[in-house]
Amino acid sequence: MDRTTDRPAHAGGAAENRIVVGGALIHRGRVLAARRSAPAEVAGRWEFPGGKAEPGETETEALERELMEELGVRARALTRLPGAWLVRPGLELRLWAAELLAGDPRPLQDHDELRWLGPAELADVEWLEHDREVLPEVARLLTAP
Numbered sequence: 001m002d003r004t005t006d007r008p009a010h011a012g013g014a015a016e017n018r019i020v021v022g023g024a025l026i027h028r029g030r031v032l033a034a035r036r037s038a039p040a041e042v043a044g045r046w047e048f049p050g051g052k053a054e055p056g057e058t059e060t061e062a063l064e065r066e067l068m069e070e071l072g073v074r075a076r077a078l079t080r081l082p083g084a085w086l087v088r089p090g091l092e093l094r095l096w097a098a099e100l101l102a103g104d105p106r107p108l109q110d111h112d113e114l115r116w117l118g119p120a121e122l123a124d125v126e127w128l129e130h131d132r133e134v135l136p137e138v139a140r141l142l143t144a145p
């Protein structure tokens with residue numbers, strides 16, 4: 001899927017899952033990992049920064065907004081990564097690749113540390129388990145010509 005086929009995450013009925021979107025933010029051959037500071041169940045684990053889509057927002061809009069709020073950067077969502085995970089009942093995680101357009105990421109919200117990882121460093125942090133599943137695809141994107 002690319003940006004042009006992105007549809008509002010809440011176009012359907014109330015029975016649909018709410019979407020949380022995380023972004024594998026890529027810049028100069030590395031990807032940004034963010035260490036969560038809360039809540040306790042996930043604090044200390046690393047993830048792709050992002051958050052819940054608001055009603056009527058597309059996934060890409062939600063991701064770009066969350067990356068500004070959490071990191072203070074302008075970013076552009078590029079392509080959806082394969083997979084979707086039920087984080088808890090009614091909350092579905094989707095991951096996207098994104099590119100950094102402007103700014104230097106800072107842990108403004110939800111995170112206490114950030115690290116840029118190259119393709120050989122992806123296993124160096126303790127990822128949340130769902131995020132770990134897309135690392136082979138992230139490695140491919142980082143090494144693509």
Ligand SMILES: Nc1nc2c([nH]c(=O)n2[C@H]2C[C@H](O)[C@@H](COP(=O)(O)OP(=O)(O)OP(=O)(O)O)O2)c(=O)[nH]1
Nearest residue numbers: 020021022042047048049050051052087128130131
């Ligand atoms: N943002 C994000 N959440 C993830 C990832 N992987 C993963 O399992 N999760 C889980 C952690 C949380 O339990 C859940 C929702 O995360 P969240 O960032 O929306 O949490 P939040 O309640 O702070 O969101 P928000 O209301 O501030 O938008 O998804 C990931 O890569 N990015």
